[in-house]
Structure formats: C-alpha cells, structure tokens
Amino acid sequence: xxxxxxxxxxxxxxxxxxxxxxxxxxxxxxxxxxxxxxxxxxxxxxxxxxxxxxxxxxxxxxxxxxxxxxxxxxxxxxxxxxxxxxxxxxxxxxxxxxxxxxxxxxxxxxxxxxxxxxxxxxxxxxxxxxxxxxxxxxxxxxxxxxxxxxxxxxxxxxxxxxxxxxxxxxxxxxxxxxxxxxxxxxxxxxxxxxxxxxxxxxxxxxxxxxxxxxxxxxxxxxxxxxxxxxxxxxxxxxxxxxxxxxxxxxxxxxxxxxxxxxxxxxxxxxxxxxxxxxxxxxxxxxxxxxxxxxxxxxxxxxxxxxxxxxxxxxxxxxxxxxxxxxxxxxxxxxxxxxxxxxxxxxxxxxxxxxxxxxxxxxxxxxxxxxxxx
Numbered sequence: 001x002x003x004x005x006x007x008x009x010x011x012x013x014x015x016x017x018x019x020x021x022x023x024x025x026x027x028x029x030x031x032x033x034x035x036x037x038x039x040x041x042x043x044x045x046x047x048x049x050x051x052x053x054x055x056x057x058x059x060x061x062x063x064x065x066x067x068x069x070x071x072x073x074x075x076x077x078x079x080x081x082x083x084x085x086x087x088x089x090x091x092x093x094x095x096x097x098x099x100x101x102x103x104x105x106x107x108x109x110x111x112x113x114x115x116x117x118x119x120x121x122x123x124x125x126x127x128x129x130x131x132x133x134x135x136x137x138x139x140x141x142x143x144x145x146x147x148x149x150x151x152x153x154x155x156x157x158x159x160x161x162x163x164x165x166x167x168x169x170x171x172x173x174x175x176x177x178x179x180x181x182x183x184x185x186x187x188x189x190x191x192x193x194x195x196x197x198x199x200x201x202x203x204x205x206x207x208x209x210x211x212x213x214x215x216x217x218x219x220x221x222x223x224x225x226x227x228x229x230x231x232x233x234x235x236x237x238x239x240x241x242x243x244x245x246x247x248x249x250x251x252x253x254x255x256x257x258x259x260x261x262x263x264x265x266x267x268x269x270x271x272x273x274x275x276x277x278x279x280x281x282x283x284x285x286x287x288x289x290x291x292x293x294x295x296x297x298x299x300x301x302x303x304x305x306x307x308x309x310x311x312x313x314x315x316x317x318x319x320x321x322x323x324x325x326x327x328x329x330x331x332x333x334x335x336x337x338x339x340x341x342x343x344x345x346x347x348x349x350x351x352x353x354x355x356x357x358x359x360x361x362x363x364x365x366x367x368x369x370x371x372x373x
Contacts, residue, residue, distance in 0.1 A: 003131055007333040009064040010120040010138035011052060014113060016045040018142050020155070021097040021107030042279055043155045047271075047321035048139050048312065054322045058337040060329060064137075069123035071115035072163055076122065079166035080159050080193055082150045089114075089157065104152035106142070114142055114157045118164070124309050125164035129172045129264055135300070135308040137329050143313035145187040145268050146212065154185065154211055161266055161311055162193040165200060168264065175199055178262035180253055180296060182245070182289075183270020183314045184280040185210055186217030186233065190268065196225040201232070201260045203253050205245065207273070207280050208235035219367060232256055232369055237360055241283035241351040242291075244360050245273070249295050251364065255371040257299045264307045265300050267293075271315030271324040275347040279316050285347035290327040297332065308332070 020041045055061040077086055085100070092098040093111035106114075117140050124136040144160030146153040165177050178201040179194075181187035187204040194200040206217050223231035234248050257265065271277075273284040293310070300308040310332055315321035323341040330336055352360075364370060 004065065004133055006063070006065045007329070008124060008127060008133045008136040009061070009066050009329070010069060010124045010136060011066060012068050012116055012120060015117045015120065015139065015141040016049050018045070018110060018113045018117070019107040020105045021110075042316045043142075044316070044318060045141065046318040047315050048141055050318060051139070051312075051322040051325045054326055054339065055329070058326070058339045060326065060333075060335065060337045063335050064329070064333060067123065069119045071112065072118035072122055072158070076163055076167050077118070077158065079170070080149055080162045085150045089152070101152050103154050104146075104157060106157060110142070110157065117141055118144070118158045118160045121160040121309075121311050122164040122167045124311070125168050125264070125266065126171060128307050128309050129168040129174060134306045135297070135332055136310070137332055138309065138311045140311050140313050145181055145183060145190050145270070145313055146185070147189040148192050153189065155314075156189060159189050159193055160313075161190055161268060164309075165266065174263050176201070176260060176262045178257055178260055178265045179203065179268065180257065180265065181205070181268035181270070182273065182292060183268055184273040184277065184282055185270065185314065186212065186235075187268055188212055188216045191221065191231055194227065195223055195231055196227045198226045198230050201230050201256065201262065203232045203234070203256060205234045205236060205248050205253065207238055207240070207282055210238075210280055234364075234367065236282070237363070238281040239283065239352055239356065240360060241275070242285060242288045242348075243351065243357050244364070245284055245288050246291055247361065247364060249292050251371055251373060252367055252369045254295055254299055255373065256369055257296070258303060261303050263304050264309070265296060265304060267296055267308070267310040269310045269312045269325070269328055271312065271321045272317075274315065274317055274320050274324055274343070275350060276320050276343065277315065277317045283347060283351055285344050286324045286327040286341040287344060287348075289324045290331045293328045293331040
C-alpha cells in the first residue's frame with residue numbers, strides 16, 4: 001500500500017451538533033440568568049468550529065486531506081464498553097436525552113453523534129496503523145478520555161481512543177500502542193480501559209486534583225497485574241506553564257515512549273491547559289502545544305516510522321483553543337501558514353516566576369519515571 005505524504009484531517013460537521021441538552025446547564029436559563037450562545041454549558045462546539053474556520057481562512061485546510069468516516073459499530077464498542085451501558089445510552093438518546101452521570105449529560109440523538117465521533121478517531125488510527133498515512137489529526141466531539149467501560153463522565157460518552165486502539169489491534173495485529181494524554185484533566189477513562197494490560201502504555205500529564213475529583217491521577221496509579229508500570233501519571237501543580245510541560249515531556253513522557261518502543265502513538269490533545277481556559281488553572285500557550293507535538297513527532301519518527309495520531313478533545317476557551325490546535329496541526333503536517341496567535345505574547349509574559357519553576361522541578365525530579373537526559 002502506498003503511503004500518502006499528507007496529514008489526514010478527520011472532521012465531521014455532524015459532531016459539532018452534539019448538545020449536552022437542558023440537563024447540562026451550569027445555571028438554569030431564565031430569571032436573572034441571561035441566555036448564552038452555548039446554552040450555558042462549557043462544552044460548546046465553538047472552539048472546534050472556530051478551528052475549522054481558522055484553518056480554512058489561513059489556507060491550512062488546503063494542505064491536508066480532509067476525511068469523514070463512518071460511525072463506530074456495536075462490535076467495535078463492545079471491545080471496550082459493556083452491553084448494558086451501550087443499550088442504556090441508546091435508550092435515553094432515543095427518548096429525550098438524559099444523564100447516566102451528572103458530569104456527562106446529553107440531548108436526544110446524541111448516541112448516533114457519539115458513534116460518529118468514535119468513528120472519526122477509529123478511522124484515523126486504522127489509516128495510520130495500516131501504513132496508508134504517516135500521521136493524522138482527528139477532531140472528536142463528544143470527547144472520550146474520561147469515559148469508563150460502563151459509565152460516562154466529564155462530557156465524555158464513548159471511549160473514542162480505546163475503541164480505536166482495539167480496532168487497530170483486531171485488524172492489524174498491533175502489539176504495542178502508546179497513549180500520551182496532555183489534556184489538563186486526568187485521563188481516567190483511558191487509564192481504566194488498559195490498567196491491567198502491558199500492551200498499551202498510557203501516560204497522562206494533567207493539573208493535580210483538577211478532575212475527576214477524589215485524587216484521580218496520582219503517581220501511585222501505575223497499573224496492576226500485567227499492566228504494572230504501563231500507566232504513568234504526571235500531576236502538575238496548578239499554575240504550571242510552558243517550562244513545566246516541556247520538562248515533564250523531556251524527562252518523563254518521551255523517555256517512557258522510547259523505552260516502550262510503540263508501533264503507534266496516539267495523543268489525546270486536550271487543549272484546556274491554555275492560560276485562559278475556564279476549567280483549569282494552567283499557563284500553557286500555543287507554543288507549548290506546538291513544542292510538545294514536535295517532541296512526540298520526533299519520537300514517532302524514531303520508534304514507529306512516524307505513525308502518530310493526534311485526537312483533539314478538551315479545551316473550553318472558545319477563542320484561544322483554535323490557535324493552540326492550529327499550531328499542533330501545523331507542526332504535525334510540517335507546514336506554516338503565517339497565522340499569529342494573539343494570546344501567545346500575553347501568556348508568555350505571564351509565565352510562573354523562576355522560584356515556582358525551580359520548586360516544581362524538584363517535585364518532578366522525584367517522579368519514579370524521571371530521567372536526566
């Protein structure tokens with residue numbers, strides 16, 4: 001099979017039509033509460049819609065292969081999810097929507113949109129795993145990295161990345177896949193799906209004790225049974241900025257990926273560590289995400305012939321997220337469009353003081369996977 005040199009961009013307007021429904025309102029509309037365009041819910045489609053618009057205007061879209069994909073099948077879902085969960089999700093979706101967890105409500109018709117979202121990620125992973133594409137970027141909505149096999153959580157209704165990995169294992173016999181999740185919230189769902197397995201390495205860089213509540217994402221959660229050591233959590237202090245993220249990648253995440261020697265790397269590209277995001281307290285910026293992409297792309301070139309899939313999930317600052325995502329896609333595709341991020345200089349000026357970085361360095365250096373490079 002001849003490999004195309006262009007990055008695949010997996011996108012569907014239909015996924016942007018997902019709605020968390022009335023059950024998701026942070027505050028009830030009416031009375032003293034003024035209606036807002038997103039319906040009052042943090043998970044608005046605008047960040048991803050504005051990304052696509054920015055790509056179209058900048059000319060970046062023209063340098064990619066834009067691809068839609070069919071929905072994930074029930075067979076594919078059942079490799080990760082319980083039949084009881086799938087059936088109950090479908091039942092509520094066919095009615096008026098609802099919530100199987102208070103942090104993951106959904107409107108009528110959401111089941112089919114979630115299948116479409118999972119299908120985009122699955123197809124991106126299959127196309128890269130098969131060798132047809134060197135790398136790919138998928139826009140996923142609803143997101144997936146908090147979803148457990150039997151329970152949705154945190155705006156996530158299907159475990160998109162685990163579903164895609166299992167599809168690639170079934171069709172292409174992959175024996176080692178790595179997931180690097182730099183969403184600001186702990187990737188507890190992906191962790192749960194592979195916690196007792198040695199064939200999937202899961203790494204999560206996240207704000208300490210942000211979400212899920214209750215201490216999820218501690219260093220001590222290292223896997224169990226055959227998977228002991230194949231789950232790596234890197235909780236970062238609130239207020240961490242560019243330097244902390246790059247250090248965590250340089251000294252923990254990248255060495256772990258190199259040691260594992262994956263056949264494919266999947267990045268959960270949550271962009272909510274940006275310095276103006278309403279759901280976190282970090283100070284990353286578009287160059288942080290660009291640099292991390294450059295680092296993981298180099299490891300993919302070294303370990304798995306460039307096979308890399310980046311999946312956009314979280315990110316709730318509607319005007320800032322598109323610039324972060326645009327930077328990631330440019331780096332992945334190896335192109336530049338000339339777009340200037342209006343947030344970049346502001347956030348570069350607001351980075352933590354050196355005393356904070358020095359203290360955090362000491363904390364990071366105590367991580368059991370930290371390696372001096």
